[in-house]
Amino acid sequence: MFPLSSTTDSTTEVPRDEVRETEIARISAALGDAVVDSLVKPHDDMWIRVTADSWLRTAETLKSLGYNYFCFVSAIDWMPSPFGKGEDDPTEPAPERDMSIKQGYTGGATRFQVLARLTQPHTSLGINIKADVDDATMSIQSWTSVFAGANWHERETWEMFGIVFAGHPDLRKMYLPTDFEGYPLRKDFPLLARIVKPWPGIVDVEPMPGDDEQEEGGAS
Amino acid sequence: MTMIGDRQQLAYIAAQAADARVNVELETEGMTLNIGPQHPATHGTLRIIARLDGEQVIWAEPSAGYMHRGYEKLTEVRTYPQVTALINRIDWLGSFANEVPFILAAEKLMGVEAPPRAQHIRTILFELSRIANVSLFLGDLGVQMGAVTPVFFAFRDREYVLNLIEAATGGRFHPNFDRIGGLKDDLPAGFIDETRTVMKKLRNFCDEIEGLLFGNEIFQSRTRGIGVIPKDVALQYGLSGANLRASGVDWDLRRDQTIPMAWDKVDWKVWTHPDGDSFARCWVRLQEVRESTKIVDQLLDTIPSGPVMAKVPKIIKVPEGEAWVSTENPLGEMGYYVVSQGDQGPFRVKIRSASFNNISIVPWALKGVYVPDIITILASLYFILGDIDR
Numbered sequence: 001m002f003p004l005s006s007t008t009d010s011t012t013e014v015p016r017d018e019v020r021e022t023e024i025a026r027i028s029a030a031l032g033d034a035v036v037d038s039l040v041k042p043h044d045d046m047w048i049r050v051t052a053d054s055w056l057r058t059a060e061t062l063k064s065l066g067y068n069y070f071c072f073v074s075a076i077d078w079m080p081s082p083f084g085k086g087e088d089d090p091t092e093p094a095p096e097r098d099m100s101i102k103q104g105y106t107g108g109a110t111r112f113q114v115l116a117r118l119t120q121p122h123t124s125l126g127i128n129i130k131a132d133v134d135d136a137t138m139s140i141q142s143w144t145s146v147f148a149g150a151n152w153h154e155r156e157t158w159e160m161f162g163i164v165f166a167g168h169p170d171l172r173k174m175y176l177p178t179d180f181e182g183y184p185l186r187k188d189f190p191l192l193a194r195i196v197k198p199w200p201g202i203v204d205v206e207p208m209p210g211d212d213e214q215e216e217g218g219a220s
Numbered sequence: 221m222t223m224i225g226d227r228q229q230l231a232y233i234a235a236q237a238a239d240a241r242v243n244v245e246l247e248t249e250g251m252t253l254n255i256g257p258q259h260p261a262t263h264g265t266l267r268i269i270a271r272l273d274g275e276q277v278i279w280a281e282p283s284a285g286y287m288h289r290g291y292e293k294l295t296e297v298r299t300y301p302q303v304t305a306l307i308n309r310i311d312w313l314g315s316f317a318n319e320v321p322f323i324l325a326a327e328k329l330m331g332v333e334a335p336p337r338a339q340h341i342r343t344i345l346f347e348l349s350r351i352a353n354v355s356l357f358l359g360d361l362g363v364q365m366g367a368v369t370p371v372f373f374a375f376r377d378r379e380y381v382l383n384l385i386e387a388a389t390g391g392r393f394h395p396n397f398d399r400i401g402g403l404k405d406d407l408p409a410g411f412i413d414e415t416r417t418v419m420k421k422l423r424n425f426c427d428e429i430e431g432l433l434f435g436n437e438i439f440q441s442r443t444r445g446i447g448v449i450p451k452d453v454a455l456q457y458g459l460s461g462a463n464l465r466a467s468g469v470d471w472d473l474r475r476d477q478t479i480p481m482a483w484d485k486v487d488w489k490v491w492t493h494p495d496g497d498s499f500a501r502c503w504v505r506l507q508e509v510r511e512s513t514k515i516v517d518q519l520l521d522t523i524p525s526g527p528v529m530a531k532v533p534k535i536i537k538v539p540e541g542e543a544w545v546s547t548e549n550p551l552g553e554m555g556y557y558v559v560s561q562g563d564q565g566p567f568r569v570k571i572r573s574a575s576f577n578n579i580s581i582v583p584w585a586l587k588g589v590y591v592p593d594i595i596t597i598l599a600s601l602y603f604i605l606g607d608i609d610r
Contacts, residue, residue: 175288
């Protein structure tokens with residue numbers, strides 16, 4: 001009655017979303033060669049990826065196109081965590097992990113990407129904006145001159161990912177002590193709670209529902 | 221002639237000297253005022269540092285972070301069903317409402333939709349948590365201006381709503397009831413009749429608060445024209461919910477986006493106010509509680525029959541992709557940007573909570589106001605610390 005459609009490719013069945021397609025065409029025309037890639041998921045959402053140099057210009061342009069509601073600015077660290085889910089047994093050598101970077105929608109070339117969202121209040125259309133952050137400089141322009149609300153979001157992103165927002169008036173830590181070292185939301189920053197006390201699931205293994213015949217040997 | 225001229229000049233000089241003396245006597249010295257971290261006006265531990273010139277604030281800055289729990293990091297080591305137990309604690313007065321956008325985002329990525337009955341019950345519980353949350357705000361408002369009675373009314377009537385939430389979910393504050401594909405359970409027997417009585421009580425409570433507080437002369441003189449936030453400023457700071465609607469922006473995510481919930485199946489109204497002052501923000505919230513009781517009443521009449529859970533696998537693996545879902549929570553727009561890499565747990569979750577943006581306007585809004593108004597402006601912006609710090 002309520003089938004799982006995730007296994008089948010349903011893109012052919014979904015009717016075209018003309019509103020979002022015209023919108024993304026309008027945005028791409030206004031931004032010109034700043035747009036690297038764009039994506040429309042019909043009746044769902046829009047994504048664009050812009051070049052790092054045009055990060056500030058993107059905000060200005062989108063604001064003039066009616067996207068004047070500031071939703072958030074954040075970042076994504078695309079590197080897979082070297083600690084996995086923090087469920088490794090500390091007495092055994094760390095398992096091999098696939099550390100290749102798999103980028104999400106609209107692709108990307110760097111480990112860090114900034115992610116922001118703006119909304120058009122009168123139509124409720126929102127757009128997710130991404131830009132690659134150069135690994136060497138770890139710096140991108142600040143949006144505070146266009147959206148005053150970006151101030152706190154950029155402080156948080158700087159604190160958590162170490163991405164510097166050039167032109168930010170007051171880049172200070174929000175949550176952590178001033179002398180704290182490291183950037184907690186980076187994937188290579190370990191979740192200390194799982195280091196101090198190993199995950200109890202290592203010794204307390206119950207068979208997963210569904211694979212009764214395959215008993216885990218490690219359970220004691 | 222010369223004599224008069226001299227006399228005039230001397231009088232002028234004497235007057236100048238007298239003025240200067242008065243100015244010297246009244247010269248004010250800057251001081252820094254610390255409000256919090258513990259203060260009744262803050263739901264949790266927020267500290268406001270205000271630099272004053274006499275009675276006026278010349279600079280103010282909230283200092284958040286006393287309650288930062290790092291949920292965005294914690295979600296990365298948990299599975300999707302485990303995450304709801306964490307995000308319950310973001311806005312702890314309206315917990316169920318926190319779960320919904322996250323579950324909807326996961327469902328969107330999986331291509332699952334909850335059955336109509338589950339969508340209906342979700343909407344009912346969502347609105348009940350809004351009522352529980354905002355009714356406490358309405359009572360608390362009085363305390364911050366020296367009126368003690370309303371808060372007792374609020375705690376009394378909120379308890380009825382919490383009892384309902386407990387009856388349905390098993391938890392008063394942290395239901396952890398929403399599941400990918402539907403709900404943990406169906407409604408208990410007698411829930412519908414009980415809810416109808418409670419909604420009547422809550423409407424009564426709104427009338428009481430309106431008479432006690434909103435009609436009060438002191439309340440009005442302390443909130444009207446205080447802390448005015450114009451529309452364009454509100455938008456560029458990303459204010460949402462009642463704070464935005466009180467600045468005249470007619471935008472409500474319950475009405476304006478297509479989302480698999482039941483708000484489009486009932487008849488209700490979005491309230492706005494053109495003033496943008498503290499009074500407008502409080503007034504819009506009062507009307508929203510009334511509207512919510514009406515939504516719940518109508519939804520109770522039309523609950524469809526059927527299952528409350530769609531067919532989902534026992535071990536939930538969410539396919540690769542990215543999804544953003546936000547809903548109109550009691551405090552404003554709350555959204556989750558979920559990045560999945562085909563695992564049992566999310567790769568990254570960005571939690572966009574309403575209070576973080578709503579409070580980031582405080583340095584702007586407090587500039588130039590008088591000390592007693594700090595409290596009313598903060599109260600009317602309405603924030604919950606767990607929602608700022610996450």
